[in-house]
Amino acid sequence: MNAVLKVENLSISFGGLKAVDDLSFEIGENMIYGLIGPNGAGKTTVFNCITKFYTPNTGHVMFRRSANDVVDLLDYNVHQIIGLGLARTFQNVELIKDLSIIDNLLIGAHSQYKTSVLQQAFLSPSARKEEKEYREKAMDILRQLGLEDKADAIAGSQPYGVLKNVELARTLMSSPKLIIIDEPAAGLNETETEALAKMIKHIRDFYHCSILMVEHDMGLVMSTCERICAINFGKKLAEGTPQEIKNNKDVQEAYLGKDDDDAEN
Amino acid sequence: MDLFFQNIVGGLQSASMYGLAALGLVLIYKTTGVINFAQGELGMFHAFIAAWLYASGIHFVIAIFLTLIIAGLVGFLIEWGVMQHAVKIDHLGKMIMTMGFVMIAQGLAPMFFGNNPLYFPKMIQGDPITIGGVSILPNTILIIVITLSIMGGLFYVLQRSKWGLAIRVTAENIQTAKLMGVPTRMVSMAVWTVGTILGALAAIMVAPLTTVSVTMMADIHLKSFISAVLGGFATFYGPVIGAFIIGILNNIIGFYISSKWATAILYIFILGVLIFKPTGIFGKKFIKKV
């Protein structure tokens, strides 16, 4: 398997507490991958380490930007990550509430803009062309996700479910190779979660990218992920196919046992 | 050499005033997250009150005490009447509000007390006494002693009393403090009250040296900020130690290089600190939760 992301021996401590302990896992091309674990297992911390919001103490995060170009994300600053081809969402949906949906999407393309302030200030032809191109791209993506009629709506006026989809749409603006989603099913009911599962698969197929999902909801994970890594207390419990994970004793002990009805799905 | 020590003593006096103001600043900042930019102007306003009371015939010691009580009241009212209702406003907005207070104080002073500078006497009159070859005014000794006592007292309260604990916990993490049942609202009111009193005291101390005017606190105000930046906003004692360094530097630079340029040189110095150790001598870096 040609890996698009390889996490190697990742560790980070806060004060005396080891939040992530020598974690390694691998995500393939065009793959939906799940990172699961009980509350406090360290999933979001791993997430933040990969995207450089935290700086890990040890390890490497090897990322394949293109066929022959592999870089270690830990060599870069947080704001450079998206330019390398890795886009993320936030658990709390960090959209700009005062701006319209389409403006929020355009921010997602920020790393791709090439024109300077000066060119934009004086409406140079290249600035206008660039803006037009990305506006069209944004509308295309909204159409793909069934949101085109909301393009000009103010983000703050939209319900939570819509905003989660908009955040997902925003990641596509930078044409990423890997999208990392932080608890996409949080706050959604069963119907919405099913629709989300469909959308995630569609994104993988249509936009040819990999998706790393950090998630709690076993139903969503089992029905969409091709491979899963389960962690607890910052350490890896198991890595494998959904079936393998489901049957793994350590994983079951860690928390599947508590949600018997979810394990049935 | 005697002249050098003379400047050290003078520097201690300066440090006292910067330190009181800086302590007031960091007390409010660490517990409520607000940088009170109006600290200096409020002090100026209170100095006017003291001078006016004195000019009306009240004994200056009583004038000082009355003013400090009024200052406490003003600080309390600002927190209770305004800041408390602004909880939903972000830190930026609150900073802007304190700048509004600056304008209000700058406007109220001439409104109540006229445009002319007022006179306020030193707390102790008297000729300089000589200790170990150094000539010091009794007033200077008094200022330093009072300041050290107050700071000592405050730090004792902070470290040893229940109230001090409440303040420190709130300063560390206000959410946790609330969950622990700490009366954070009362802590806010307490620090605004104490902070404003400290600012007023600093102004009263400088009043005899510069006369009471609208611009009297500008220099001290800036230097109290410089002290806080030097010492770092992370601890209560940091800005105070910063104040002592800045105070002594201020007088040494003022004497050996130029008193006109002391402020400018200290400003460049603090820009240097911002380049090399931005969080200050005692600063700590925080990792923000994402």
Add this chain to the structure above:
Amino acid sequence: MSIRNMKQAQYMLFGVIAILFPIVTSAKGSTITLLASIGILSIATLGFNVLLGYSGQISLGHGAFMGIGAYVSAYFVSQLELPFFLALALAAIIPFFVGFILGLIALRLEGHYLAIATLGLAVVIEEIFAEFSGFTGGWSGTKTTYPTIFGYTFDKLAVYILIITILVILMIVTYNFMKSSTGRALVAMKKSEHAAQAMGVSLFKYKLLAFSISTMYAGIAGSLYIHFFRFAEPKLWGIGLSLDLLAAAVIGGLGTIGGAVVGVGFLKILPTFLQTVPILGDIDGLSFVLTGISIVIFVMFYPKGLINLPVDIYKKFFSKKPTEAEEVDL
């Protein structure tokens, strides 16, 4: 007509009205002076708004940057006898770079550090201006002339028209880059630093950009100031002026373009109005107090600012549609 074209037309219409007003009403010299002051401060406030309203940073030193622009401009016109527009360009560029350097030092930490660093600048700048008397004329101030452009020497009214023209150009230019990726990055940075970083916005770079742009506008305003009033002294550029800009931005409407003009208008007209009122007019410092109170009230209760007042009043009393969350009017 696209929204952008409508906005451009709006600003130009405002400019035309502002220019015609004193002509049509045969306004007195003092009225033109008042209007010119409003124009000049609006330019500085416009830049200040980019810094505070869009990027969420506070500066207490913009008065100093206006001063730098003023002295630079006066020096190059009066001492070096360079053409006015070159002096104006330098009055824009030099404050840009001074701001850039100060920003490099002070912008790496939280916002209050920039406020403190610029406070320091405001306090020491008076002494610095006084000291470089060869350049600034020292305490006695410096004089200069009305601009001469293409051999034609302006008079008071002509300078006023120049001020308004530059104001309108800057309003349009600001609107343009605020509505593009740069502007969106600034807004994102103010509202959510995490989201901005994840989207590729380098916080430091954009804070630096916003600060330098704002000091540049202040420099331009300073140049226009000294060429209208033909005199400046060190006392003008201290913290009082910086607080005025802050008040104007907050009261007019943070994060808006028209708000700069509305806020400055309020600030300048208030004292003039108070003077006409019998008892209140005699009270010193009243306009300061009222302005300060206005800042507090607007921050707490109406952060959208005066410029959004007509729209909100209309909606409340005349519109039948249910109110939704509204985009802040630019």
